[in-house]
Amino acid sequence: MKKDLVLLIAGAVLFVSALFVPEGMNILRLCLFLSAFIASGLKVIVSAVKGIAKGNFFNENTLMVVAAIGAFCIKEYPEAVFVVLFYRVGELFEDYAVKKSRKSISEVMNICPEYANLLSDGKITKVDPDDVEIGDIIVVGAGERVPLDGVVINGKSFVDTSALTGESVPREIGENDEILSGCINREGTLTVKVTKTFDDSTVSRILELVETASAKKSASEKFITRFAKYYTPVVLVCALLLAVIPPLLIEDASFSDFVYRALSFLVVSCPCALVISVPLAFFGGIGGAAKKGILIKGGTYLEVLSKAQNVVFDKTGTLTKGVFAVQKVNAVGMSEDELLEIAVYAENVSSHPVAVSLRDAYGKEIDINKITSSEEIAGHGVKTVVDGRTVLAGNFRLMEKMNIDCEKSSGGTVIYVAVDNVFTGSIIISDEIKSDALSVVKTLKKVGIRKTFMLTGDTQTAAAETAEKLGIDEVFSSLLPHQKVEKLEEIMANTQGKTVYAGDGINDAPVLARSDVGVAMGALGSDAAIEAADIVIMTDEVGKIADAVKLSKKTMNIAKQNIIFSVAIKVGILILCSLNIVGMGVAVFGDVGVMVLAVLNSFRALKEDK
Numbered sequence: 001m002k003k004d005l006v007l008l009i010a011g012a013v014l015f016v017s018a019l020f021v022p023e024g025m026n027i028l029r030l031c032l033f034l035s036a037f038i039a040s041g042l043k044v045i046v047s048a049v050k051g052i053a054k055g056n057f058f059n060e061n062t063l064m065v066v067a068a069i070g071a072f073c074i075k076e077y078p079e080a081v082f083v084v085l086f087y088r089v090g091e092l093f094e095d096y097a098v099k100k101s102r103k104s105i106s107e108v109m110n111i112c113p114e115y116a117n118l119l120s121d122g123k124i125t126k127v128d129p130d131d132v133e134i135g136d137i138i139v140v141g142a143g144e145r146v147p148l149d150g151v152v153i154n155g156k157s158f159v160d161t162s163a164l165t166g167e168s169v170p171r172e173i174g175e176n177d178e179i180l181s182g183c184i185n186r187e188g189t190l191t192v193k194v195t196k197t198f199d200d201s202t203v204s205r206i207l208e209l210v211e212t213a214s215a216k217k218s219a220s221e222k223f224i225t226r227f228a229k230y231y232t233p234v235v236l237v238c239a240l241l242l243a244v245i246p247p248l249l250i251e252d253a254s255f256s257d258f259v260y261r262a263l264s265f266l267v268v269s270c271p272c273a274l275v276i277s278v279p280l281a282f283f284g285g286i287g288g289a290a291k292k293g294i295l296i297k298g299g300t301y302l303e304v305l306s307k308a309q310n311v312v313f314d315k316t317g318t319l320t321k322g323v324f325a326v327q328k329v330n331a332v333g334m335s336e337d338e339l340l341e342i343a344v345y346a347e348n349v350s351s352h353p354v355a356v357s358l359r360d361a362y363g364k365e366i367d368i369n370k371i372t373s374s375e376e377i378a379g380h381g382v383k384t385v386v387d388g389r390t391v392l393a394g395n396f397r398l399m400e401k402m403n404i405d406c407e408k409s410s411g412g413t414v415i416y417v418a419v420d421n422v423f424t425g426s427i428i429i430s431d432e433i434k435s436d437a438l439s440v441v442k443t444l445k446k447v448g449i450r451k452t453f454m455l456t457g458d459t460q461t462a463a464a465e466t467a468e469k470l471g472i473d474e475v476f477s478s479l480l481p482h483q484k485v486e487k488l489e490e491i492m493a494n495t496q497g498k499t500v501y502a503g504d505g506i507n508d509a510p511v512l513a514r515s516d517v518g519v520a521m522g523a524l525g526s527d528a529a530i531e532a533a534d535i536v537i538m539t540d541e542v543g544k545i546a547d548a549v550k551l552s553k554k555t556m557n558i559a560k561q562n563i564i565f566s567v568a569i570k571v572g573i574l575i576l577c578s579l580n581i582v583g584m585g586v587a588v589f590g591d592v593g594v595m596v597l598a599v600l601n602s603f604r605a606l607k608e609d610k
Helices: 002-019 026-053 060-073 077-101 202-216 223-249 257-270 272-293 300-306 336-346 351-362 396-401 436-447 462-472 481-495 505-513 527-532 545-576 585-607
Strands: 116-120 122-126 135-139 151-156 157-160 171-175 190-194 294-296 310-313 321-330 370-377 381-386 389-394 412-419 422-433 451-455 474-476 496-502 515-521 535-537
Touching: 002 026, 002 077, 026 060, 026 077, 060 077, 060 223, 060 257, 077 157, 077 202, 116 481, 122 171, 122 310, 223 257, 223 545, 257 294, 257 545, 272 294, 272 300, 272 585, 294 300, 300 496, 300 515, 300 545, 310 481, 310 545, 321 336, 321 351, 336 381, 336 422, 351 422, 351 585, 396 412, 422 436, 422 462, 436 462, 436 545, 451 462, 451 481, 462 474, 481 496, 481 505, 496 505, 496 545, 505 515, 505 527, 535 545, 545 585
Parallel strands: 310 451, 310 496, 451 474, 496 515, 515 535
Antiparallel strands: 116 122, 116 135, 135 190, 151 190, 157 171, 294 535, 321 422, 370 381, 381 389, 389 412, 412 422
């Protein structure tokens, strides 16, 4: 990148210097222009030669080199340098954007454990996770990250699985339960028997997925490159015919005169307006998106987004706020406030996230003198005596165990409450849907998206409920990162058009990298997700995805308008040049005029639609 920039600056300096050389010093002037052309256009020349060597004769690099040689032959030196100089400026900006956005994702993946506590002969030793074998015993303390996959043989705790599943609700785990690497042990100490080596562990698979997923992504060919495949051969053939056919058919026609006309034809046909205005349209679109809080990492992604027909969403943090909180209180025989208060006192001694959510919703001081006794019923809930009344608070299994009649509720994590063996209501705790997510599917359909999907690590019940509220077409739940990638590839294989994936967590990084266009929620999203994504929504508003799709289609229309307009005018000028009606000066002026108009049209991409 630095080498290219140095050559480009050197070429620009030489070009400007040549413009100020007096008329009489033609050799110096030619040398300066030639040096400027080689310095600024070295990469173009090399690319053209490599393309020809591989049999790819018809690309924009070949056309520019041939046109530049033609311009030197007819002594239109500034035109020869001007084309490659501006083309390289555009390419340099695009290369910088792409390389900047594609850093090594493994550097920001903070789920990789640094050590494992190996238990051997009654002693605990810190070792590298790579050194632990299957069957070894490791100890995971409170607050530590689980280094390897295994089975819990002693201990009980809640583990934070958000790095793997993206879900904010910690999972209760105990003896004989499987535990995955990458989770964080929230409380207590767990003794784990290792079932997989580090290379085969869940965390290693995630790292490998992120590093290899982007390689599977189909690289969209540059818009101008595809156009050049058709434009270049037509221009070269026309120039050749203009140089050869007329002298053979027209009496007294000068061969050198028509060779000059053919060279002029090549110079005028060089896609100067195209190579500047088309990338500028994309930069305008990227700039317009940035004004809306949407960071697009390159013109390629803008182009692919315009062809999107499917959008796949993560749930937690993307469609929902990712905050575990009380959503509804269903009281029976008492007020909602009273039911919430009883539940808070019952769960007061617990550090479970459910208890924390209840206390947050209650928002008042707790008088511990009201609590006579409290007993935990493993796997079911708690039994607490509050103000002389026996309060049961827990899951539906607790109500069944105590033979208490109640209706089963749904919609998240449900806490059932009974006082003195009489059911008094339930409290629903779940993640809250983002306000703009309620209309996102309808808006996406309006801008051309045919089908929407949701991939989540959450339970089937919670996922289905969220999907139903939002109108999402298909939902897949209880997925780990590698399963999300598999489902995404399945969706991409069975649907038409490009597929967009929107997510925010570390677990979404592999899927973001694998999708045709990855969209990350930037304000609250993980560093890994933001680095893996092609587009970042800086405001965390999922509705901005529809804005990005709409803007991409507008940008592509502007780019196509520039091509049609530029080609139409050029064809007119080329015909006039071929007939010797206008000279090179008028032709060059017309070409520059087309370029200016195309550039002005490109600025429309920056303008916000009302």
